[in-house]
Amino acid sequence: MSSLTLALTAFELRAERTVADYLEHTDTLTAQAAVQGAGVIVFPELASTGLLASAPGMVTSAAISRAYWEHLTSLTDEIVAGHAEQARRHGITVLAGSHNHLASDGTLRNTAFLVHPDGSVETQDKIHLTPQEHQLGTTGGDSLLVTKVGPFTAAILICADVQFPELARHLVERGVELIFCPSLTWNRRGIHRVRTGALARAMENQLYVAMSPLVGSSGLPTDAPMHAVGTPFVAAPVDKTFGYNDGILAAGDLSTDGLLLATVDRQQLLASRARPEVPGLALRRPELYGRLAASVDGPRS
Numbered sequence: 430m431s432s433l434t435l436a437l438t439a440f441e442l443r444a445e446r447t448v449a450d451y452l453e454h455t456d457t458l459t460a461q462a463a464v465q466g467a468g469v470i471v472f473p474e475l476a477s478t479g480l481l482a483s484a485p486g487m488v489t490s491a492a493i494s495r496a497y498w499e500h501l502t503s504l505t506d507e508i509v510a511g512h513a514e515q516a517r518r519h520g521i522t523v524l525a526g527s528h529n530h531l532a533s534d535g536t537l538r539n540t541a542f543l544v545h546p547d548g549s550v551e552t553q554d555k556i557h558l559t560p561q562e563h564q565l566g567t568t569g570g571d572s573l574l575v576t577k578v579g580p581f582t583a584a585i586l587i588c589a590d591v592q593f594p595e596l597a598r599h600l601v602e603r604g605v606e607l608i609f610c611p612s613l614t615w616n617r618r619g620i621h622r623v624r625t626g627a628l629a630r631a632m633e634n635q636l637y638v639a640m641s642p643l644v645g646s647s648g649l650p651t652d653a654p655m656h657a658v659g660t661p662f663v664a665a666p667v668d669k670t671f672g673y674n675d676g677i678l679a680a681g682d683l684s685t686d687g688l689l690l691a692t693v694d695r696q697q698l699l700a701s702r703a704r705p706e707v708p709g710l711a712l713r714r715p716e717l718y719g720r721l722a723a724s725v726d727g728p729r730s
Contacts, residue, residue: 430579430580431580431694431695431696431697432579432580432692432693432694432695433468433469433578433579433580433581433607433692433693433695434465434466434467434468434469434690434691434692435467435468435469435470435471435639435663435689435690435691435692435693436458436461436462436465436467436469436470436471436688436689436690437470437471437639437640437641437661437662437663437681437688437689437690437691438458438470438471438472438473438641438661438686438687438688438689439641439642439644439659439660439661439681439683439684439685439686439687439688439689440458440472440473440476440526440641440642440643440644440686441454441644441645441685441686442478442479442643442644442645442646442647442655442657443479443645443647444479444481444482444647444648444649445477445479445480445482445483445647446482446483447483448480448483448504448507448508448511451477451479451480451508451511452508452511452512452515454686455472455476455511455512455515455525456511456515458470458472458686458688459515459516459519459521459523460519461688462519462521462688462690463519463520463521465688465690467521467688467690468521468522468578468579469521469522469523469524469578469579470521470522470523470524470688471524471526471609471611471639471641471661472523472524472525472526472611472641473526473527473611473612473613473641473642473643473659474526474527474539474541474555474587474588474611474612474613474643475526475527475528475529475539475613475643476525476526476527476528476611476643477501477504477505477508477526477528477529478501478613478643478647478655479647480500480501480504481493481496481500481501481647481649481650482647482649483500483504484496484500484501485500487651488649488650488651489650489651489652490650490652490653492650493565493650494564494565494566497529497537497565498529498531498537498565498566501528501529502529502530502531502537505528505529505530505531505540508525508528509525509528509542509544509550512525512542512544513544513548513550514548515544516544516545516546516548517546517547517548520546521546522543522544522545522546522578522579523543523544524541524542524543524544524585524609524611524641525541525542525543525544526541526542526611526641527539527540527541527542527555527587527611528540528541528542532554532568536567536568537565537566537567537568538554538555538567538568538570539554539555539558539562539567539587540552540553540554540555540570541553541554541555541585541587541609541611543574543576543578543585543609551574551576552574553570553573553574553584553585553587554569554570554571554572554587555569555570555587555588555589555590556569556570556571556573556587556590556593556596557569557589557590557592557593558589559589573596573599573600573603575600575603575604575605578607580695581606581607581637581693581695582603582604582605582606582607583605583606583607583608583609584600584605584607584608584609585608585609585610585611586600586608586609586610586630587610587611587612588610588611588612588613588614588623589622589623590610591608591610591623591626591627591630591638591640592622592623592625592626593626594629594630594633597630597633597634597636598633598634600634601634601635601636601710605636606636606637606695606698607636607637607638607639607693608627608630608636608637608638608639609639609641610623610627610638610639610640610641611640611641612640612641612642612643612659613642613643613657613659614642614657614658614659615655615656615657615658616658617658619658619659620642620658620659620660623640623659624640624662624664627640627662627664628664628675628676628677630664631664631665631666631667631676632664632666632667632676634710635666635668635698635701635702635705635709635710636666636698637663637664637665637678637693637698638663638664639661639662639663639664639691639693640659640661640662640663640664641661642657642658642659642660642661643657643659644657644658644659644683644684644685645657645684645685660680660681660682660683660684661680661681661683661689662677662678662679662680662681662689663677663678663679663680663689663691663693664676664677664678665677665678665693665698666698666701666709668701668705668706668707668709669706670697670700670701670704670706671697671701678691678693679691
């Protein structure tokens with residue numbers, strides 16, 4: 430088969446008192462996705478943020494750094510194990526979103542976990558961090574995962590990473606056809622940054638970009654609650670092969686828990702690349718780009 434049905438969550442940020450509560454929440458959506466024939470379900474960036482409600486004491490803005498470093502990271506292994514059990518039980522690939530994770534070198538990472546139906550797990554760290562993440566002391570990743578999901582060669586760019594064309598172009602040169610984009614934004618500007626980046630990456634690289642957002646509020650931190658906003662969507666190339674004038678293959682209208690189901694076809698994507706309406710990948714000029722890059726590095730008058 431050349432097609433893959435995606436289930437993109439609009440995942441509600443709610444006060445989760447235990448990991449069991451959180452996993453019951455994710456399992457409900459995973460079961461729905463599997464019943465509806467999805468081959469993969471996508472959860473958002475920092476999907477387990479609602480588990481701040483399980484932290485000891487009152488979670489205020491002043492205490493948030495400690496909660497991220499010490500409490501949320503202590504739950505990540507149990508969360509990933511729960512997603513692996515769900516992936517095996519439902520026979521579906523689960524992009525479990527990203528979570529606060531302590532790397533082997535002791536650094537705090539924003540790490541996405543991709544769980545295959547056999548329970549095996551692959552990871553992708555967020556590379557370009559927000560000012561808030563830098564303030565927390567988070568460390569950005571320095572490598573890119575390329576993997577297989579259904580018929581597609583796929584990769585993960587977490588939220589702001591989709592706004593950097595260098596990453597997506599590197600991925601497409603490694604054969605990537607589908608990019609998953611777990612996202613967390615808390616204002617309308619953030620929504621448009623991620624959407625614009627995803628649309629641009631889909632257009633310039635002739636690939637699919639599938640975005641899943643965190644939505645709603647858990648009421649935490651108590652003195653400055655975060656309100657997450659966004660709607661799931663799939664971006665595709667803008668050309669005659671697809672026929673979408675705005676590059677949106679599918680989009681949800683979801684402000685609380687829900688799924689956007691969308692089917693993407695690899696053969697249609699390959700046809701778009703083979704018969705570009707605009708220059709496209711086939712008509713790039715890499716020799717010119719090399720000369721331009723060299724001229725930047727060369728002597729200046």
